[in-house]
Amino acid sequence: MRNINEHTITAAVLDRLSDCGDPRLKEILSSLVRHLHDFAREVKLTEAEWMAGIDYLTATGQKCDGKRQEFILLSDTLGLSTLVVAQNHAKSAQATEATVFGPFHVPGAPRLPLGGDMSGGAVGEPLFVDATVRGRDGEPVADAEVDVWEADAEGFYDVQRAGLDAPQGRAVFRTDAQGRLWFRGVLPVAYPIPTDGPVGTMLNATGRHPWRPAHVHFMIRAPGYQTLITHVFRDGDPYLDSDAVFGVRSSLIGDYERHEAGPAPDGSAQAGPFHALSFGFVLEPAG
Amino acid sequence: MRNINEHTITAAVLDRLSDCGDPRLKEILSSLVRHLHDFAREVKLTEAEWMAGIDYLTATGQKCDGKRQEFILLSDTLGLSTLVVAQNHAKSAQATEATVFGPFHVPGAPRLPLGGDMSGGAVGEPLFVDATVRGRDGEPVADAEVDVWEADAEGFYDVQRAGLDAPQGRAVFRTDAQGRLWFRGVLPVAYPIPTDGPVGTMLNATGRHPWRPAHVHFMIRAPGYQTLITHVFRDGDPYLDSDAVFGVRSSLIGDYERHEAGPAPDGSAQAGPFHALSFGFVLEPAG
Numbered sequence: 001m002r003n004i005n006e007h008t009i010t011a012a013v014l015d016r017l018s019d020c021g022d023p024r025l026k027e028i029l030s031s032l033v034r035h036l037h038d039f040a041r042e043v044k045l046t047e048a049e050w051m052a053g054i055d056y057l058t059a060t061g062q063k064c065d066g067k068r069q070e071f072i073l074l075s076d077t078l079g080l081s082t083l084v085v086a087q088n089h090a091k092s093a094q095a096t097e098a099t100v101f102g103p104f105h106v107p108g109a110p111r112l113p114l115g116g117d118m119s120g121g122a123v124g125e126p127l128f129v130d131a132t133v134r135g136r137d138g139e140p141v142a143d144a145e146v147d148v149w150e151a152d153a154e155g156f157y158d159v160q161r162a163g164l165d166a167p168q169g170r171a172v173f174r175t176d177a178q179g180r181l182w183f184r185g186v187l188p189v190a191y192p193i194p195t196d197g198p199v200g201t202m203l204n205a206t207g208r209h210p211w212r213p214a215h216v217h218f219m220i221r222a223p224g225y226q227t228l229i230t231h232v233f234r235d236g237d238p239y240l241d242s243d244a245v246f247g248v249r250s251s252l253i254g255d256y257e258r259h260e261a262g263p264a265p266d267g268s269a270q271a272g273p274f275h276a277l278s279f280g281f282v283l284e285p286a287g
Numbered sequence: 288m289r290n291i292n293e294h295t296i297t298a299a300v301l302d303r304l305s306d307c308g309d310p311r312l313k314e315i316l317s318s319l320v321r322h323l324h325d326f327a328r329e330v331k332l333t334e335a336e337w338m339a340g341i342d343y344l345t346a347t348g349q350k351c352d353g354k355r356q357e358f359i360l361l362s363d364t365l366g367l368s369t370l371v372v373a374q375n376h377a378k379s380a381q382a383t384e385a386t387v388f389g390p391f392h393v394p395g396a397p398r399l400p401l402g403g404d405m406s407g408g409a410v411g412e413p414l415f416v417d418a419t420v421r422g423r424d425g426e427p428v429a430d431a432e433v434d435v436w437e438a439d440a441e442g443f444y445d446v447q448r449a450g451l452d453a454p455q456g457r458a459v460f461r462t463d464a465q466g467r468l469w470f471r472g473v474l475p476v477a478y479p480i481p482t483d484g485p486v487g488t489m490l491n492a493t494g495r496h497p498w499r500p501a502h503v504h505f506m507i508r509a510p511g512y513q514t515l516i517t518h519v520f521r522d523g524d525p526y527l528d529s530d531a532v533f534g535v536r537s538s539l540i541g542d543y544e545r546h547e548a549g550p551a552p553d554g555s556a557q558a559g560p561f562h563a564l565s566f567g568f569v570l571e572p573a574g
Binding site: 001002003004005006009010012013016017019020021022025026027028029031032033035036037038039040041042043044045046047049050054057058059060061062064069071072075078079080081082083084085086087088202205206207208240241242246248249250 | 288289290291292293296297299300303304306307308309312313314315316318319320322323324325326327328329330331332333334336337341344345346347348349351356358359362365366367368369370371372373374375489492493494495527528529533535536537
């Protein structure tokens with residue numbers, strides 16, 4: 001095909017995909033091409049703007065490394081992550097809602113016993129979490145693998161701190177026979193997502209703030225149940241209604257109860273204020 | 288805003304762009320978000336597919352370096368480049384048509400005198416080009432800057448060859464007072480675009496061939512005229528109707544005339560076959 005113009009190009013590309021042997025890939029790519037072309041026609045994208053887009057995507061890819069995923073951050077801030085999570089988790093009313101995965105999970109976090117301190121020395125006021133993992137009918141889920149990660153009191157995940165040689169603010173626990181889980185961490189605070197890369201450039205250019213309300217991340221896996229990827233947000237946070245990545249769900253807001261110095265849930269004597277969170281997770285059956 | 292679902296997310300993101308002080312950026316990003324979301328909803332993108340997309344874009348960005356632009360190649364193979372070029376060059380019938388820029392241009396190519404050999408030792412049968420640069424009313428365009436680049440007889444641009452320490456197959460010339468331009472290069476051949484990166488993975492997965500019909504690239508700049516970025520394709524090439532990047536225009540097909548050994552246009556005696564191309568470029572006035 002020759003002499004393709006801005007109107008005939010879409011059919012030409014779709015035709016080129018006609019030999020694709022994978023029907024799902026063909027469906028996805030065909031839809032992507034149609035929407036990409038519609039976008040470029042709709043705004044009458046100029047060549048200089050196209051080149052700026054090429055440079056932007058290139059810089060986004062090059063900002064990624066083993067500890068940083070700028071494309072996930074871009075997807076999060078453009079609302080794509082929340083859209084994908086929402087349309088794949090139409091659950092029963094009882095099950096705990098999912099929210100965005102985010103760019104800060106690290107596989108292979110330390111496995112700690114119940115009651116362990118996941119802070120790893122991270123700065124912050126102590127937080128004592130007591131949670132249950134149950135199925136939809138109330139049955140306890142024993143031996144569920146619970147991956148927990150959080151930022152410290154300065155708003156940084158360990159992977160954002162240069163020179164750390166051990167994990168901070170992340171651990172993997174297993175529930176006991178009653179589906180219970182308890183551990184120590186630090187009180188999460190609101191923090192800005194990283195703004196030193198292309199996503200920060202976009203937020204700045206569009207007049208958007210980079211803040212996320214305080215939260216702790218959970219990923220809970222157990223045989224016979226759907227994996228749950230979620231957060232527990234902190235009640236009263238000023239950014240609950242303007243989360244930079246659109247992830248807040250009312251059902252995921254927890255009461256991080258403040259206590260003055262004194263005896264803590266783990267029996268220790270705390271010399272300063274500490275916080276206690278109770279939360280019940282409900283898993284959806286698999287399949 | 289809380290409890291956003293896959294249907295309400297689009298309005299939530301657009302609302303977040305309401306403070307954007309740059310109206311054009313706001314227009315482009317709003318359209319992009321709408322189409323990106325429509326795409327994800329239309330195919331009901333799963334979380335695993337989303338992650339595959341994140342990984343694909345990351346790999347594409349990381350394949351780019353000073354000599355390789357994988358996002359341009361992706362744009363080319365998805366037809367976006369041709370669309371953008373076409374919608375920005377609705378020219379008068381007389382002007383030479385534009386086509387895709389491609390990923391292989393390098394700024395700062397050697398400046399050669401008219402008659403110079405741009406091959407730099409690249410393998411290939413000699414090609415003698417004799418061209419004119421004129422305005423729409425036939426006036427010669429003197430002192431136009433003509434950037435020329437091409438692959439060698441094995442289908443490689445110099446930037447694709449490791450260990451080369453000088454440019455091959457690229458040069459910048461200036462037209463003479465009559466708008467004429469002549470130089471020596473090598474006969475272009477059809478070649479596959481690079482398939483060792485994410486774009487190759489996409490072509491392979493969709494059953495598409497990677498071939499481009501033989502061509503020489505030209506970028507012509509002169510004060511008072513629109514910059515022309517184009518190719519001259521080689522008549523008879525088997526890929527003229529299935530260019531992997533959708534760039535062929537009938538008006539850009541040239542006659543690369545084959546000659547047996549003997550005297551060449553530059554007065555030299557050629558011991559083997561050589562080729563001669565004449566082509567007339569017509570520039571559109573600026574503004």
